[in-house]
Amino acid sequence: MPRKDQIHDAVRNALLKDGWTITDDPFRIVYEDADVYADLRIVKTEAGASIQRALVIEIKSFIGYSPLHNLEIALGQYELYRIYLESVAPDDKLYLAVSATTYAEQFTRPAFTVVLQEKRLPLLVVDTGREEVVRWIN
Template sequence: MSRKNTFHDIVRRSLEKDGWTITHDPLQLRYELGNLYVDLGAEKILTAEREGQKIAVEVKSFLQNSAVSEFHSALGQFISYRTLLDEQYPDYVLYLAVPRDIYTSFFAS
């Protein structure tokens, strides 16, 4: 299992403040070559009349010199995780957490 990302605890606390219950830290995904780990699994009960939402969050800090290289790495992980989540945890939605400045300068353009 890899070391925690620089922003892991910040994302976790933010989810908890928003009412999410962290159910997995990390969320383990099994496949034939070994295991992969999504940073966080979380669940939030919306109301008594609605089912709970379940999310998996992969946290990326984008601290390397090349945002493009980091993006390619994150995209590859995201695709792998989404494929395995669909098989093993079909009720989870996968999200990628990135710093705000990276989101606005790289992802939102």
């Protein structure tokens, strides 16, 4: 079983407060001979519709010596999960969840923004102190 990131519980609680239902914690993705775990799978029924939206969330704390190394690791893991997910659950969209502090301090740097724009990385930004969703970036 994978180890939970430091902000895992805060992200989970923020999503629950935002009306999402946690279906899997963690979410197992099996593709051929690969068996990996994303942090969460969540669902929400859209207001006024009977369509249920499902998302998979990979949570990253970005704690460590090098922010760029953390980005390298997160992007590699994200891409791997995204590729497998497209094969086994193509309707589930994958998001990378980070704290509002990490987003403000790291994800607004030019070295990060150029990569985020190029990769079109979907982000979930969470205020981990208040345990609230700050924004979804598609």
